[in-house]
Amino acid sequence: MSGATDLWLLMFACGAATYLWRGLGVLLSGRLNPQSALFEWISCVAYALVAGLIARIIVAPSGLLAQTALIDRLLACAIALMAYRLARANMFVGLVCGVMSFIAAGYVRGAIQ
Amino acid sequence: MKPDRRRALRAGAREALGVPAAVLGAGFLGYGSLAADAGYSVWLTLAATFAIWALPGQLVLMEMQAGGAAVAATILAVSLSAARFLPMTLTLMPLMRNGSRGRRLWQFLLAAQLVSMTTWAVAMRRFADMDVESRWHYFLGFSAVCIGSAAIFAVIGQLLLGALPPLARFGLALLTPLYFFVTLVGEAQSRTSIAALVCGAAAALALHAIAPGWSLLGAGFIGGTAAWLLQRAHVRRH
Numbered sequence: 001m002s003g004a005t006d007l008w009l010l011m012f013a014c015g016a017a018t019y020l021w022r023g024l025g026v027l028l029s030g031r032l033n034p035q036s037a038l039f040e041w042i043s044c045v046a047y048a049l050v051a052g053l054i055a056r057i058i059v060a061p062s063g064l065l066a067q068t069a070l071i072d073r074l075l076a077c078a079i080a081l082m083a084y085r086l087a088r089a090n091m092f093v094g095l096v097c098g099v100m101s102f103i104a105a106g107y108v109r110g111a112i113q
Numbered sequence: 114m115k116p117d118r119r120r121a122l123r124a125g126a127r128e129a130l131g132v133p134a135a136v137l138g139a140g141f142l143g144y145g146s147l148a149a150d151a152g153y154s155v156w157l158t159l160a161a162t163f164a165i166w167a168l169p170g171q172l173v174l175m176e177m178q179a180g181g182a183a184v185a186a187t188i189l190a191v192s193l194s195a196a197r198f199l200p201m202t203l204t205l206m207p208l209m210r211n212g213s214r215g216r217r218l219w220q221f222l223l224a225a226q227l228v229s230m231t232t233w234a235v236a237m238r239r240f241a242d243m244d245v246e247s248r249w250h251y252f253l254g255f256s257a258v259c260i261g262s263a264a265i266f267a268v269i270g271q272l273l274l275g276a277l278p279p280l281a282r283f284g285l286a287l288l289t290p291l292y293f294f295v296t297l298v299g300e301a302q303s304r305t306s307i308a309a310l311v312c313g314a315a316a317a318l319a320l321h322a323i324a325p326g327w328s329l330l331g332a333g334f335i336g337g338t339a340a341w342l343l344q345r346a347h348v349r350r351h
Contacts, residue, residue, distance in 0.1 A: 049330070057172070081299060
């Protein structure tokens with residue numbers, strides 16, 4: 001089997017594994033209490049996993065982002081968050097400011113070197 | 114189709130066409146560029162968007178596959194990242210199902226694939242003043258626009274990456290991580306979600322140095338359980 005076929009199979013397996021929760025929700029609705037301690041734990045695990053994913057991509061990325069400076073990525077995050085808050089939870093303002101500051105930081109870095 | 118159904122379908126589509134489709138679009142624009150960087154074909158990017166339809170899970174798959182993680186660990190981590198769908202469908206589906214006439218279980222099982230954080234949040238808000246029939250059509254219209262927008266922007270991101278100068282390419286690649294960072298940190302309000310964020314991030318970074326292939330699963334289990342225990346201890350104290 002080629003690597004590409006493996007990746008397609010893995011992707012569909014991941015789709016099925018994601019669907020599991022959606023399908024279970026349909027089948028079990030009315031029989032499970034979404035406010036129970038078990039659900040609190042499940043949502044904590046999911047939340048922590050996604051937080052871990054983003055932390056890892058920002059601090060120790062692979063691919064293109066690995067060629068950029070850690071301090072630039074952290075700075076872009078801080079600026080995006082600040083702009084988002086200042087613009088009253090406007091995601092676009094946050095994203096545009098974050099990306100632009102990241103590009104600017106990369107430009108200045110390139111100009112100095 | 115009856116006019117009131119068509120109206121509900123169109124109302125859902127129209128509501129999605131504003132901020133929801135644009136915010137999703139930004140996330141998937143970045144996803145497409147990361148997919149191009151990871152060597153995905155356009156078809157694989159599109160298929161992953163439709164088959165998984167959960168951006169965190171799609172990113173987990175990409176990250177872990179790029180890092181050469183074990184297949185079982187990857188599938189488990191993708192699945193766990195989507196665990197929020199269970200309470201979401203549990204609360205959403207009865208609103209479309211109870212009192213509906215003639216609609217079968219398989220239709221609800223198919224509709225469940227369309228559920229996402231965005232569709233759920235908007236539907237829960239809007240369903241209050243709709244009848245069961247309108248809710249179903251509203252949900253379909255809203256979801257169709259969301260998925261369509263995500264797919265289009267993912268393809269644009271994928272094609273755009275190669276056409277941009279290097280600095281802009283870096284900016285595009287940072288878009289989706291930034292989007293999640295702002296969403297997670299900007300919207301974490303409860304003590305539990307803040308604890309889960311901090312514990313998850315700390316556990317992932319600590320584990321990344323030791324066992325990168327397992328760091329995301331570890332972040333979920335260790336960080337999530339720690340946050341959950343902290344929350345319970347806090348509730349018991351008060």
